[in-house]
Amino acid sequence: MSGLRERQKAQRRQAISQAAVQLFELQGFQNTTIEQIASQAGVSAPTVFKYFGSKQEILLEMLQEADERALRDTRRLIPDIEDPVDTLCHLEKLLTGYSLEVLPASLWRELLPLILSGGDTGLPQRYRVMNDALRGAIADLLLDLQKAGKLRADLDVDLTAFLLNDYSHLQLLRLVSQDKPDIESHSLQVRRVTTLLFHGMRI
Structure with a gap:
């Protein structure tokens, strides 16, 4: 069970990273917010902060x-x-x-x-x-x-x-x-x- 949770965490982390890069490329790094990254990744902003500060x-x-x-x-x-x-x-x-x-x-x-x-x-x-x-x-x-x-x-x-x-x-x-x-x-x-x-x- 713990192995499944670890895989899910890794997948969520990767999804957040990919969403961030997509937005950075589309609208610029400085113009992108954590809330936008969360929305693009299909998670909440607190979830993004849980994985990345x-x-x-x-x-x-x-x-x-x-x-x-x-x-x-x-x-x-x-x-x-x-x-x-x-x-x-x-x-x-x-x-x-x-x-x-x-x-x-x-x-x-x-x-x-x-x-x-x-x-x-x-x-x-x-x-x-x-x-x-x-x-x-x-x-x-x-x-x-x-x-x-x-x-x-x-x-x-x-x-x-x-x-x-x-x-x-x-x-x-x-x-x-x-x-x-x-x-x-x-x-x-x-x-x-x-x-x-x-x-x-x-x-």
Whole structure:
């Protein structure tokens, strides 16, 4: 019986998330209320608050799950990838791809300026906490590559993770600003810069 209840809770949580994204895309994140999300999902507003503390939390949970999935999928491939550039380009490709799976480009166009420039939505502060965790996970991945002898021993993995994460946000903003996001050109540009970072400035 408890298994059925857990499945029902998971289904309700997913229904709320899907309803929220539909409304965010249709009328914008800032213009969407919890009451509208509840109506779209066929539940009450208190039910939405039972599962999510705010509409920001709905977004952040989806993004966190996408980030964690990208990191897991990349880590599984590390033993089979020799060049760290390939590993990091693969990670960035998954981070971008999974982010666009859970939130459409049109919604990212609204959210990224809010996230990057601040404001009173509460989103920048909460996103920053989540992004700090992502940057730490990227640093851990770099550390594993370093221990495997694929990166030089004196590499500052925290600074490198910061640079890669910061650059990834900039490229995502450029990508979603296009009417039709060109994933192939985006991936090529990321590879060029990542290659420069790891190989292009060596003596």
